[in-house]
Amino acid sequence: MKLITAVIKPHRLDEVKDALQAFGVHGLTITEASGYGRQRGHTEVYRGAEYTVDLVPKIRIEVLVEDADAEELTDVIVKAARTGKIGDGKVWSIPVDDAVRVRTGERGPDAL
Amino acid sequence: MPPGILTLAADKATLSPANTGFMLICSALVMVMTPGLAFFYGGMVRVKSVLNMLMMSFISLGIVTILWVLYGFGLAFGTDQGGFIGWDGHFAGLSGIGLTELWGATTIPVYVFAVFQLMFAIITPALISGALADRVKFTAWALFIALWVTVVYFPVAHWVWGEGGWLFELKVIDFAGGTAVHINAGAAALGVLLVVGKRIGFKKDPMRPHSLPLVMLGAGLLWFGWFGFNAGSWLGNDDGIGAVAFVNTQVATAAAMLGWLAYEKIRHGSFTTLGAASGAVAGLVAITPACGAVSPLGAIAVGVIAGVLCAMAVNLKYKFGYDDSLDVIGVHLVGGVAGSLLVGLFATGGVQSKAKGLFYGGGFEQLGRQAIGVFSVLLYSLVVSYVLAKAIDLVMGFRIGEDEEVAGIDQAAHAETAYDFTGAGGGTVGRLGEALTKKVNA
Numbered sequence: 001m002k003l004i005t006a007v008i009k010p011h012r013l014d015e016v017k018d019a020l021q022a023f024g025v026h027g028l029t030i031t032e033a034s035g036y037g038r039q040r041g042h043t044e045v046y047r048g049a050e051y052t053v054d055l056v057p058k059i060r061i062e063v064l065v066e067d068a069d070a071e072e073l074t075d076v077i078v079k080a081a082r083t084g085k086i087g088d089g090k091v092w093s094i095p096v097d098d099a100v101r102v103r104t105g106e107r108g109p110d111a112l
Numbered sequence: 113m114p115p116g117i118l119t120l121a122a123d124k125a126t127l128s129p130a131n132t133g134f135m136l137i138c139s140a141l142v143m144v145m146t147p148g149l150a151f152f153y154g155g156m157v158r159v160k161s162v163l164n165m166l167m168m169s170f171i172s173l174g175i176v177t178i179l180w181v182l183y184g185f186g187l188a189f190g191t192d193q194g195g196f197i198g199w200d201g202h203f204a205g206l207s208g209i210g211l212t213e214l215w216g217a218t219t220i221p222v223y224v225f226a227v228f229q230l231m232f233a234i235i236t237p238a239l240i241s242g243a244l245a246d247r248v249k250f251t252a253w254a255l256f257i258a259l260w261v262t263v264v265y266f267p268v269a270h271w272v273w274g275e276g277g278w279l280f281e282l283k284v285i286d287f288a289g290g291t292a293v294h295i296n297a298g299a300a301a302l303g304v305l306l307v308v309g310k311r312i313g314f315k316k317d318p319m320r321p322h323s324l325p326l327v328m329l330g331a332g333l334l335w336f337g338w339f340g341f342n343a344g345s346w347l348g349n350d351d352g353i354g355a356v357a358f359v360n361t362q363v364a365t366a367a368a369m370l371g372w373l374a375y376e377k378i379r380h381g382s383f384t385t386l387g388a389a390s391g392a393v394a395g396l397v398a399i400t401p402a403c404g405a406v407s408p409l410g411a412i413a414v415g416v417i418a419g420v421l422c423a424m425a426v427n428l429k430y431k432f433g434y435d436d437s438l439d440v441i442g443v444h445l446v447g448g449v450a451g452s453l454l455v456g457l458f459a460t461g462g463v464q465s466k467a468k469g470l471f472y473g474g475g476f477e478q479l480g481r482q483a484i485g486v487f488s489v490l491l492y493s494l495v496v497s498y499v500l501a502k503a504i505d506l507v508m509g510f511r512i513g514e515d516e517e518v519a520g521i522d523q524a525a526h527a528e529t530a531y532d533f534t535g536a537g538g539g540t541v542g543r544l545g546e547a548l549t550k551k552v553n554a
Contacts, residue, residue: 045380048427
């Protein structure tokens with residue numbers, strides 16, 4: 001199994017969600033996050049005093065998938081999240097040892 | 113605010129119900145400026161110290177009211193004693209005043225004049241608090257207000273507005289408080305700052321305003337209340353001069369807001385909310401001394417000049433390294449000086465006073481008088497405020513502890529926090545927060 005984590009622009013959430021659904025993903029976890037990449041944040045000016053706000057609001061999506069789907073699903077997310085402008089985010093995946101469905105106790109791929 | 117010009121010399125003044133009602137409403141309008149100021153300042157500080165900021169203004173409503181009744185009105189507006197201070201036994205406690213006793217040659221009762229002037233005395237020390245955000249002991253601040261109004265505000269109000277006061281006799285024009293209120297408060301802010309010092313993290317930590325909507329609400333209330341401040345300062349409206357003051361107040365404020373915003377757009381690239389609110393206040397400050405002396409076109413000039421000048425001035429604190437937290441000096445001192453001096457340029461001679469400004473053929477005479485008014489009040493307030501603050505600092509310490517300042521003065525000084533982010537919704541934060549907070553005396 002793989003855990004795919006995507007950090008995306010908040011306004012692309014709907015597209016990514018729809019794409020995941022179309023792909024057949026059953027569940028996902030979404031967290032509001034903040035951070036910055038190469039573009040850093042933005043500047044605010046209050047009475048002439050400039051403040052750099054490093055952290056920009058982001059959405060973090062986490063999906064557990066079977067190994068076979070991981071590659072393709074990553075592409076699906078990237079395609080749905082892309083605007084072509086700076087700050088579009090990142091997607092990565094890491095191996096997962098085990099997963100349990102809390103209600104039934106099923107383990108491994110069955111729990112997905 | 114010259115008493116005695118309202119009625120023709122031959123007439124014996126009688127109580128005017130219209131002017132009395134008008135002035136009571138104006139007094140209430142000026143009163144609302146202090147809570148307005150509290151919100152204007154309160155929105156500009158960080159979440160952890162908003163209550164203290166509100167309280168620093170609000171406490172003035174309590175302290176100054178009582179002192180005014182006991183002796184303040186007598187000191188400011190009693191019979192002149194050598195040009196410096198006033199005193200009148202029957203003003204003490206406001207108890208020897210007759211119900212229908214009129215103020216000087218005006219058509220309003222002494223009581224009405226006293227309560228109108230009280231509202232000015234309340235807001236002036238409250239103005240100073242913006243320079244001291246987040247870091248002074250509340251008890252020290254309360255003591256400072258009591259001492260400051262006694263030895264600075266009451267005398268200066270007498271100099272400028274009291275019959276026999278030395279600046280009044282010099283014919284310095286201060287329609288509604290450019291020198292007595294704004295320069296006075298701005299210079300005091302500088303004096304206290306020199307004692308108190310800067311906030312921990314000044315120039316390093318971000319100290320962004322926590323609620324610009326509150327700032328806008330406060331600025332709106334200030335603008336609204338300022339009509340009472342300025343239009344009421346003629347103590348009636350038998351001759352239309354109060355109405356001119358009203359119009360000029362609106363015009364200059366609008367112009368200053370646009371001036372500030374234009375400067376900001378050119379200099380920093382955006383029209384900020386804080387800029388709009390600050391520009392409006394700068395305009396209100398600058399037109400205060402001038403609104404009875406200039407034409408509406410003159411008011412536009414006063415507004416634009418003040419708006420741009422104050423927007424430029426607020427940057428100086430970073431250059432000079434003094435932490436005037438909410439720009440009391442940049443807005444009130446600079447705006448007050450600008451407005452008071454501009455009277456010497458733009459006074460038309462056809463309204464409040466016959467004195468003409470430089471641009472209306474009056475030469476430098478009025479400008480010179482204005483300058484004397486400006487700098488004498490500035491210097492007096494600066495020096496005495498510094499001495500007072502120093503004395504308080506030596507006796508009880510003016511600042512709160514470093515750990516309290518970092519954690520937030522609201523909790524330390526008032527045992528309260530402004531916003532509760534734990535309860536509503538019952539999300540993760542809410543449940544955790546509730547678990548961490550327990551009612552003690554359930």
